[in-house]
Amino acid sequence: MSALEVDVVVIGLGPGGEHVATELAGAGLRVLGVERRLVGGECPYYGCIPTKMMVRAAEVVAEARRVPELAGSATVLPDWSAVAERIRREATDNWDDAVAVRRLTDAGATFLRGTARITAPGQVEVLDHDNQPHTITATKAIVLNPGTEPLIPPIPGLAGTPFWTNREAVRTEYVPDTLVVLGGGAIGLEFAQLFARFGAEVHIIEPQDHLAALEEPEAAALLAEIFADEGITVHTGAGAKSVSHQTNEFTLTLTNGTPVTGTHLLVATGRKTDFEALGIGNLGLDPTTRTLPTDDRLKVAEGVWAVGDIVGHGAFTHMSMYQADIVIREILGRPGPAAQYHAIPRVTFTNPELGSVGLTEKQARAQGHNIRTGLTRLEHSSRGFVHKVGNRGLIKLILDTDHNTLLGATAMGPAGGEILGALAMAVHAKIPLETLQQFIGAYPTFHRALSEAVKALA
Numbered sequence: 001m002s003a004l005e006v007d008v009v010v011i012g013l014g015p016g017g018e019h020v021a022t023e024l025a026g027a028g029l030r031v032l033g034v035e036r037r038l039v040g041g042e043c044p045y046y047g048c049i050p051t052k053m054m055v056r057a058a059e060v061v062a063e064a065r066r067v068p069e070l071a072g073s074a075t076v077l078p079d080w081s082a083v084a085e086r087i088r089r090e091a092t093d094n095w096d097d098a099v100a101v102r103r104l105t106d107a108g109a110t111f112l113r114g115t116a117r118i119t120a121p122g123q124v125e126v127l128d129h130d131n132q133p134h135t136i137t138a139t140k141a142i143v144l145n146p147g148t149e150p151l152i153p154p155i156p157g158l159a160g161t162p163f164w165t166n167r168e169a170v171r172t173e174y175v176p177d178t179l180v181v182l183g184g185g186a187i188g189l190e191f192a193q194l195f196a197r198f199g200a201e202v203h204i205i206e207p208q209d210h211l212a213a214l215e216e217p218e219a220a221a222l223l224a225e226i227f228a229d230e231g232i233t234v235h236t237g238a239g240a241k242s243v244s245h246q247t248n249e250f251t252l253t254l255t256n257g258t259p260v261t262g263t264h265l266l267v268a269t270g271r272k273t274d275f276e277a278l279g280i281g282n283l284g285l286d287p288t289t290r291t292l293p294t295d296d297r298l299k300v301a302e303g304v305w306a307v308g309d310i311v312g313h314g315a316f317t318h319m320s321m322y323q324a325d326i327v328i329r330e331i332l333g334r335p336g337p338a339a340q341y342h343a344i345p346r347v348t349f350t351n352p353e354l355g356s357v358g359l360t361e362k363q364a365r366a367q368g369h370n371i372r373t374g375l376t377r378l379e380h381s382s383r384g385f386v387h388k389v390g391n392r393g394l395i396k397l398i399l400d401t402d403h404n405t406l407l408g409a410t411a412m413g414p415a416g417g418e419i420l421g422a423l424a425m426a427v428h429a430k431i432p433l434e435t436l437q438q439f440i441g442a443y444p445t446f447h448r449a450l451s452e453a454v455k456a457l458a
């Protein structure tokens with residue numbers, strides 16, 4: 001048992017927690033960072049970075065296969081070992097965080113590998129990897145950044161089978177023969193397409209009526225069309241009723257009675273946080289909550305702040321970093337604006353990329369806004385004509401007709417996530433429709449289609 005007094009304890013060192021710990025230590029505070037897995041969190045080791053390396057490799061394979069339509073012939077022999085090797089060497093250091101730990105301690109923070117639990121206001125207990133308890137007093141702040149774990153649904157037969165989550169999928173050294181993906185959200189969609197492009201037979205099971213259920217239905221429909229063209233089997237409107245695993249094969253029975261089999265099963269059905277284990281009940285907060293309510297400066301309770309997925313304003317690295325900056329200012333007593341959530345951008349890195357910002361049409365109507373929508377297809381643009389194969393995409397705008405500003409937008413297409421940048425700025429800065437109508441897009445770019453979408457609002 002050891003006892004330590006610091007100014008700030010950061011529990012969980014995901015992208016936001018690592019940033020908070022590094023900056024506060026650099027500003028001269030006594031900071032303890034506690035991480036039970038890897039410093040940096042899900043994003044660099046099991047999330048954004050390795051998966052985007054996989055997506056990039058699969059995109060190159062898909063582009064090479066398009067050579068016959070535009071440029072003669074090419075023989076494509078995809079080899080997963082190149083992807084696995086790049087992830088091991090360039091992304092994750094073979095899942096070793098020594099460099100990140102050094103960066104933290106070089107900034108002046110103390111690091112403890114273990115699991116932290118709040119025991120009382122300003123009090124944290126850490127059980128380290130040798131099962132030794134440490135009692136920590138935080139005189140100034142506790143910052144919570146525990147992130148999320150894969151949520152495994154209670155489907156009969158699933159527990160105990162050798163299914164994958166994102167963590168096993170990122171570490172794979174081979175491409176599955178047949179991959180069944182449970183869940184047609186961001187994780188399921190990205191893995192489904194990239195493994196299919198590397199030769200896996202892929203089935204997606206999504207209980208909602210369409211893939212990417214939170215996105216615009218036009219974007220979801222286009223994605224389903226493109227996935228079907230790429231040979232991916234999509235089962236929507238039916239979940240899995242039961243799962244069994246025998247002699248290297250999973251069999252799932254869907255709620256509509258359809259059997260689906262595969263050599264591998266990827267569970268991508270959302271995320272969860274164990275708030276009970278984190279001890280938030282000892283702060284007088286509800287440990288059964290799904291996300292942690294904060295004020296607009298990310299404060300949870302006196303002396304306690306939260307950043308990242310647990311805040312519930314988008315489980316994205318950019319949100320974790322955005323919130324971390326606010327918390328750093330708050331703890332250092334520096335002035336700055338409160339958090340704003342009207343223009344949260346998100347990009348699902350399928351091909352085409354599906355980018356969106358702010359509200360969808362359905363969300364805007366549900367919130368009672370008076371709206372008009374405008375939609376244009378990228379394949380009908382000059383750039384789409386030039387691009388030819390792989391040119392499908394769309395831009396959809398949601399206009400608040402009371403204020404003549406955009407409430408939300410979707411940009412899907414080649415570089416959809418990049419086109420989204422302009423739309424995210426328009427929603428963020430509440431640029432008036434009259435100004436958007438004067439926008440000049442360079443010819444012939446994909447972003448020039450923004451003007452067509454604005455015209456379609458009329």
Ligand SMILES: Cc1cc2nc3c(=O)[nH]c(=O)nc-3n(C[C@H](O)[C@H](O)[C@H](O)COP(=O)(O)OP(=O)(O)OC[C@H]3O[C@@H](n4cnc5c(N)ncnc54)[C@H](O)[C@@H]3O)c2cc1C
Nearest residue numbers: 012014036041042047048116146147308309315316317320
């Ligand atoms: C497959 C996948 C792909 C993704 N792709 C993208 C993408 O392209 N773009 C994007 O913006 N986002 C993406 N995300 C989401 C992104 O990874 C997260 O939003 C991001 O990591 C921010 O999470 P966080 O800061 O809340 O914490 P996390 O990154 O989840 O880190 C939290 C850390 O806290 C630690 N911890 C938890 N409890 C304790 C405790 N009690 N004591 C000590 N340590 C603890 C955990 O071990 C973990 O390392 C992806 C996620 C996944 C799973």
Ligand SMILES: NC(=O)c1ccc[n+]([C@@H]2O[C@H](COP(=O)([O-])OP(=O)(O)OC[C@H]3O[C@@H](n4cnc5c(N)ncnc54)[C@H](O)[C@@H]3O)[C@@H](O)[C@H]2O)c1
Nearest residue numbers: 153182183184185186187188207268269270315347348349
């Ligand atoms: N590019 C990115 O930014 C990116 C990529 C991956 C993940 N992420 C983040 O990670 C989060 C988690 O991703 P996710 O895909 O796990 O969650 P998600 O919430 O995006 O999607 C989960 C999907 O699983 C479905 N589902 C729920 N229960 C099911 C069941 N029993 N059987 C089959 N399907 C079921 C849901 O209907 C939903 O469509 C995302 O919300 C996102 O914030 C971001």
